[in-house]
Amino acid sequence: MSKSKKLISKDGNTLLFDAEKCLGCGLCVDICNDIRGAIRLIYPTQILDKIKIKHDDKQCGACGWCAINCPFGALEFRINGDKVEVVDTYVPEAAIQREVNVRLETCMCCKQCEAVCPRGAIKVSGKIRVTSNECTHCGFCKNSCPTRAISFVEKKVEIDADSCIRCGVCELSCPIGLIKMSCLDCLLCLGNTFHAEKKSNLQVDGIVNIDKDKCIYCGLCELNCPTQSIQVTKPFKGHISIKKANCPNDCTTCIDSCPCGAIEKRENVTVINKDACIYCGTCHRVCPSKAMDFERDEVAMVDSNGDLIWYIKH
Structure with missing residues (x-):
């Protein structure tokens, strides 16, 4: 813990x-630089080391603006012991937006989102x-x-999504x-067929719980959902982008440090x-050969009316 x-x-x-939650995006530094310049991040020299924060108590006004807008919950702001999400008197009329719907x-409770989540933030259950x-x-x-996932309830076959492993034995028997059940691999290519069968022959009552303390909003769940039921x-x-001339073939620093598994080697080339x-920006900051060309152009914000806006960095 x-x-x-x-x-x-x-x-x-x-x-x-909380260093365990910090991904090194540096947004807190950018925000504080516009106000007081009290925060600086120190990036690790060893892959397994955590990012450290250098904080100037004299410059900090304890306004909480950095914490309220931390996308990953690494910074936490409390007033008289109570955790604060948004305080109108402390922050401008917009706050960082990140969401999974x-x-x-x-x-259809296929659990593909649960399987691909790099942080174990998703738990699917249902009948x-x-x-x-x-x-x-x-x-x-x-x-x-x-897995003894099947029972009869009111003379109807009921499958427990928690226990079901999509082996397909019930379908064969x-x-x-x-x-009409399919394995996870088949769902990626037969999702539409399965969904059509589900509408006419299956009733799915699913629950998808997302742990926001773990979620990093990478979108892998959305990309792998066969029924396009998830929006991130x-x-x-x-x-x-990667400057290939600067990227050594035997280096995996960016791959090891990427929090969402978005970087890999293909035929000895980093992609x-x-x-x-x-x-x-973690890969950009830890790359020993400065091979990453990185720029964060826009930040998702929600205004005082609850509308999504994109702040464009000039």
Whole structure:
């Protein structure tokens, strides 16, 4: 369990820092530079080391602006011991926006989002029911299920999404072909077919819990959802590229440090999955050969009316 470090406590206002959650995006530094210049980040020289924060108590006014706008919850602001999300008297009329929305009416509890989340922030649960009246209650599906995920509720087949591993044994064992389940690999290519079957023959009551303390809004869940039931608002936009002439083939520093697994080696060449990149800038800061060309151009903000706006960096 991570522990937060107290940076300052002034007039009942307290600022805390959790190195376990810090991804090194540097937004706190940018924000504070416009106000007091009290924060500086120190990046590790070893891959497994944590990012450290250097804080100037004399310059800091304990306003909480840095913490309220930290996209990953590494900075925490408290007033008289109570955690604060937004305080109108302390911050401008806009705050950093980052969000994950799940459309449960189209979710089929396939758990693909849970499987690809690099931070283990997603937990899918729920029930899948076979609604067809043609079921003869033979019990073949229930008896063949290796995880005992199937039961009969009010004479209907009910599949526990928590226990189901999408092995497809129930589908194979059903003598009249009422159950249409697929493995995770097949869902990526047969998602639309499965979804059509689900509408006519299956009732899915799913719950998708997202731990916002762990979520880094990388969008991998959205990219891998076969029914497009997830929408992610990333906190940043920007551009990033690799200067291949400067990038050594045997170096994996950026790959090891990327919090969302957006960088990999392909045929001994370092490549970036820009769809998964959150433009935190960690790779740029830790690259020993300065091979990363990185710029964060826009920051997602929500105004006082709750509308999403993009602050463009000039």
